[in-house]
Amino acid sequence: MRKHLRQWLAALLVVVVLLPLGGCALPGLSGSGNNTVRIASQNTTEQQIMAYVIAGMIDHYTNLKPTIINNLGSGNVSFNALKNKQADISSIRFNGTDLTTILNEKFERDPAKVKATVTREFQQRYQMTYFKSYGFADTxxxxxxxxxxxxxxxxxxxxxxxxxxxxxxxxxxxxxxxxxxxxxxxxxxxxxxxxxxxxxxxxxxxxxxxxxxxxxxxxxxxxxxxxxxxxxxLKDDKNFFPPYDGSAVATDAILKQHPELRGVLNRLVGKVSLKTMQQLNYQVDDQLEEPQTVANNFLKEHHYFEGRND
Incomplete structure (x- = not known):
């Protein structure tokens, strides 16, 4: 009985996740209204934490209504949500991954080249803004x-x-x-x-x-x-693994419609170190706290990163 229940719940989850990406959007997302900002999050702990961090920042600094499209199965799925205008912001994208999987560019280890290429090409090809790194890399x-x-x-x-x-x-x-x-x-x-x-x-x-x-x-x-x-x-002393710096990505359309979002997202640049992200993930994965609770506590502890709005 429990096995069949788990299978039914798993199937329901797949349907719920795929609906907004297959032309039939979830209620409140595709027809979300002018004041709703849709944040795409993959099904990893850090993606969900940062989605709630962004939502909390938007809620704190603006009159907009953030909503999260959660548990997307891959970077390609979350990217397509933005591309197909079914989401406005991706909670985390990793530039080293996007270089090869989204842009189909040649593998590159130089962090400066990866950053420059991904930022430029996301803008030119897809009219998306790749923000500067939160401060951590998931490599x-x-x-x-x-x-x-x-x-x-x-x-x-x-x-x-x-x-x-x-x-x-x-x-x-x-x-x-x-x-x-x-x-x-x-x-x-x-x-x-x-x-x-x-x-x-x-x-x-x-x-x-x-x-x-x-x-x-x-x-x-x-x-x-x-x-x-x-x-x-152990330190990767030969720099074998390429940079996978984590950043928010937003569509130019949402930034044009709500310019205040640019300042909100910029407040998070450089504010989440590798050690901090480990600790936040630990609170969810080991201490079994909810991602939303961890994100809200993090924001309150740092006073919503006041003092930066460029």
């Missing part, structure tokens, strides 16, 4: 337990070379054959291979490392479980 990061790092004097990814042939490491399922910044390119740049590489679902990586079933894992830099499991991230 791949090699992680070990602190005791393991201390025992083997590990600070950088290069330090793993002496141990690599005997190491068992966990990676997410797409990284092993990923082009540009996947395992083949990693072996070439760093000059070593791991003894055993086990692809698995991202959620299992942290548990496996914590239970000493892995020597190291390739996780995500902003994941709340980094703090939850007290893991040590």
């Amino acid at each position: 791949y990061a090699w992680m070990v337990k602190p005791a393991f790092a201390k025992k083997h004097h590990l600070k950088t990814v290069s330090d793993l070379k002496k141990l690599a042939p005997t190491m068992k490491v966990g990676i997410d399922q797409i990284w092993q054959n990923r082009q540009g910044d996947g395992y083949p390119a990693f072996q070439k740049m760093y000059g070593y291979s791991f003894g055993t590489v086990l692809p698995m679902q991202t959620g299992l990586l942290y548990d496996a490392l914590s239970a000493d079933k892995m020597d190291a894992i390739l996780g995500y830099s902003t994941d709340g479980r980094v703090a939850s499991y007290h893991l040590k991230m």
Whole structure:
């Protein structure tokens, strides 16, 4: 009975998520009115937190009515929501991802080139404004337990070379054959291979490392479980992984209709560090607080980032 109920609820969730993107918008979204601002959020913790942060800022500083289109399944889906005029703001977009997946541009590691290309092309091709980074990047990061790092004097990814042939490491399922910044390119740049590489679902990586079933894992830099499991991230000393700086993106149409939104979004530029994003994610994923509660507390703690409105 419970199994059938879960299946029914999962199917209902898919329908609810896809309705606004397939031509039949959810009530209150497509015909949202002149004062409603629709914020697209993917189904990750940090996306949902930042969606509520943006909504809280809009509610605090303007007379507009923010609403969130939540649990979108991918960056492509949230992008198409903006492109098809079914959303106005994307809560987080990562420039390194957008460079290759949305713009189909050549893989690039130089942060300045990535930023310039993505900002320019989103404006010219899609009439969307790519804001400056919140202050964090959600990128791949090699992680070990602190005791393991201390025992083997590990600070950088290069330090793993002496141990690599005997190491068992966990990676997410797409990284092993990923082009540009996947395992083949990693072996070439760093000059070593791991003894055993086990692809698995991202959620299992942290548990496996914590239970000493892995020597190291390739996780995500902003994941709340980094703090939850007290893991040590090793420095990518060869800058192998490209920049994945997180930013808000808004359609030029909504910024023209409501110019005050530009100032509101600019207040968040540089205000959310990597450590801060880890802590916010931790509060949701480990402490089981609601993303909206975490976002509202964060805004109140920082007085809604007063003093910046350019």
